[in-house]
Amino acid sequence: MENIPVWALNATLGSFKQLDRKISVEVAVIGGGITGITTAQLLKKRGIKTAVIESRKIGQGTTGQSTGNLYAPTEYDFSKMLSKYSSEQVQQIILSRLQAIEMIQKNIEQFAIPCDFHLRPMYYFNAYNDKNLQHEKRHAHELGLQTTSLPKDFPLYFEDGYGIENQAQFNPLIYTQRLAHEIFDADCEIFEDTCINEIEKDDEFYYLKTDMTRIKAKYVVHATHTPKGLLVPYHTALAPYREYGIAVTLKNDLYPEGIFWAYYGEEKFSIRSYKNELGSFLICIGSMHKVGQADDNRENISRLIDFVNKHFEVESVNYMWGGQNYKAADMLPYIGKKSAESREFIATGFSTDGLVYGTLAAQIISDAIAQIENPYAELYKANRSQPLKAAKNIVKENLNVLGKLAGDFFKNGEPKEVESISPNEGKLIQTEEGKFAVSKDDKGEVKVLSPICPHMGCTVHWNFAEKSWDCPCHGSRFDTNGKVIEGPSFKNLEQIKLKKPKE
Ligand SMILES: Cc1cc2nc3c(=O)[nH]c(=O)nc-3n(C[C@H](O)[C@H](O)[C@H](O)COP(=O)(O)OP(=O)(O)OC[C@H]3O[C@@H](n4cnc5c(N)ncnc54)[C@H](O)[C@@H]3O)c2cc1C
Incomplete structure (x- = not known):
């Protein structure tokens, strides 16, 4: 079993230079995941000179560790969301996510990105009937989503469940890397292997320091999954979790098609298949724990392996990886200016839904910089939490x-x-x-x-x-x-x- 995400197999890594000279741009985007690259794409469209600075390789952060599912709902049950937000607000969340997925699909079409994009149904099901999924199905329907029953040939054991039509899947690493190549030019530079170590500022500019040089910018976007440095109110309002993925091959060819979210008692597993020229894989993600709080996380990976062995004819477990997610206390990401008077933007608290939220964040932040009103900016406004002074x-x-x-x-x-x-x-x-x-x-x-x-x-x-x-x-x-x-x-x-x- 190799310790790499399955997406890395047919991706091309390491094609942008390290930054070795002083540069001056209007917007410095720290981080070259889906959030950073999409932000740069949209800024470029508006003629705003931008640089993306990535400490490792484009897309190789959490974006390249994800499951590659694109869906309108979020990690949280509809009933939980509706206990905190009005149905109009939850509808807004769904609509904002749907138009972010649409943007991803348009990019794939426009740039002919070979990232195995497919429309797929999303299935929720449980094994012990301890979660009221029919109630959830009703909410989904009332919120405007197209619900279905589970098909007769459903591949896993279930007692209750439902589906949502027309969600999607892709290869998130190839998408992000190819998009980066499409947008790269003299006004939209991209640097790899360049870590920002410190940010200083005066009244007019930010100065982002690397080991070798510095970037001068009017605006800074922290597209780093969680903002860098001591942004206390945000870090105290975010809970960091780690979860794991495995990619296995099967003895038969019964790789299920769709997004599968399985609730087995306390555990939730996300299952999907992925086929490319190197073969077919079944991916299983789950075994979440708070970062730094598992006694021995090898047990978490064993639980994933036990699960797939129990439900599929597994030939071999080929790849294993871990990835992080940050959960906001109020279940919504923080997107926008760090504070009302700041020119630093953050995009975080995506939970496990950030391929879509990252794209949405790029739309909201690039609109804010271009001074264009965005219909979703208020809902996700970053500076809605209180600082912790001590x-x-x-x-x-x-x-x-x-x-x-x-x-x-x-x-x-x-x-x-x-x-x-x-x-x-x-x-x-x-x-x-x-x-x-x-x-x-x-x-x-x-x-x-x-x-x-x-x-x-x-x-x-x-x-x-x-x-x-x-x-x-x-x-x-x-x-x-x-x-x-x-x-x-x-x-x-x-x-x-x-x-x-x-x-
Ligand atoms: C196991 C798992 C499965 C998931 N599955 C899904 C899914 O199916 N669908 C979905 O929508 N979401 C999913 N998510 C969530 C999603 O992957 C993330 O929310 C999303 O990829 C975040 O993208 P990002 O660009 O904000 O962050 P990242 O992809 O982490 O990019 C941030 C980048 O910033 C760089 N960086 C950090 N510090 C610095 C620095 N000082 N200087 C320069 N660069 C720096 C990092 O190297 C990194 O490349 C999943 C997450 C996990 C962990």
């Missing part, structure tokens, strides 16, 4: 503690627990000097990091399946060298040089 101090306090610890590691001899760490594993180790994030590489070499997340001072946890240090508070993740992989932290985990005790 958080800045928490960070400062923890960074002070860290300063004292660095360098003292192993002062009193290597703790025994380091021996108990196997190659490719990590552990938090408490010594007299404090706590450390210790891991071993495949050759058994020890790497020691501060366990304090530089974002807001929480303690990171070891991620067994993906070999990373994950912060349970706001979802920042770091590799075993301390480098940020994703999440709000601009800074890396501090590396601690080993000082062997004197003989």
Whole structure:
């Protein structure tokens, strides 16, 4: 089983240059996922000079880890949405998402993007009849969606369920990469392998700093899935979750067509098939947990494998990957200006629905920059939450503690627990000097990091399946060298040089 998303198999990666010179643009878009690339596309259409700056490769963030389903409903049950919002508001949500899907479809047609786009039904079903899906079906119908019953040849065991017609599926990574190539030119530059480490500003401009150079811009768009830096009100209002995907091949050719959302007691599994020139795969996504809060997330992946083995004739489990989602407390994403007077825009809180919400965010944000009214801007307005004032101090306090610890590691001899760490594993180790994030590489070499997340001072946890240090508070993740992989932290985990005790 390889640790990569199935979408990466036939995608072309790494074709945009790293930024190595100072540039000046009207809009700097940080992040080259579906949100960032679509925002750049729409800004370009309006003649606004834009640069997209991507720390890794285009589409390889959460966009390239998703299931590739495009649907009008959201992760949340209609009954839950209707308990918080009026039916007119829920209809607006559905309409806003439908026109975002339409834009994706138009792009695919206009640019002839070979990303296996198909209209498909979406099926909801449960195995124990413990979820009132007929009630949900009624809501869907009343909200204007075209509902159906489950077909006779439905491929999985169910007790209750229903379908919604005319939803869609595609390959999200190929779509985003090809769109990036279509829009790239001198007025819409795209850079890969270029990480923004800091943002400074004066009255007129923002200055986005990389290791090598800087970008000057009038507007900044945080298309980074969760905004970077200390945007306290947003990060405290968002819960970061991690879930997993597997792609398997089957012994027979019974790959089901459609979007399948299966409720099995407490668990929800999302199932779909994907066929390309490399073969056919059944994809199963689920086993969600709060970031940094699973004891050993290899069990989460085993649960996915058990599920597909129980319901399908599995030949082999070929690929496995993880991905993150950020849930807003009020179930709606935050899209728009960070604050009324700011020229920084955010697009976050997409939950597991962000291929569509990311496209919608691009429409809302590009309209705002071009000073065009958008009918959905008010509904998703970013600055609808209240700041939490105390958080800045928490960070400062923890960074002070860290300063004292660095360098003292192993002062009193290597703790025994380091021996108990196997190659490719990590552990938090408490010594007299404090706590450390210790891991071993495949050759058994020890790497020691501060366990304090530089974002807001929480303690990171070891991620067994993906070999990373994950912060349970706001979802920042770091590799075993301390480098940020994703999440709000601009800074890396501090590396601690080993000082062997004197003989
Ligand atoms: C397992 C899983 C399945 C999902 N399935 C679906 C689905 O079927 N349908 C659906 O609609 N949604 C789905 N989602 C949600 C969806 O994938 C995301 O909401 C969406 O892809 C977010 O897109 P984005 O462009 O905002 O973020 P991303 O795709 O994460 O892009 C952000 C980019 O910012 C870059 N970046 C971060 N920090 C910096 C920095 N400092 N400097 C420069 N660049 C930086 C990252 O490298 C990354 O490429 C799923 C999510 C998961 C985890």
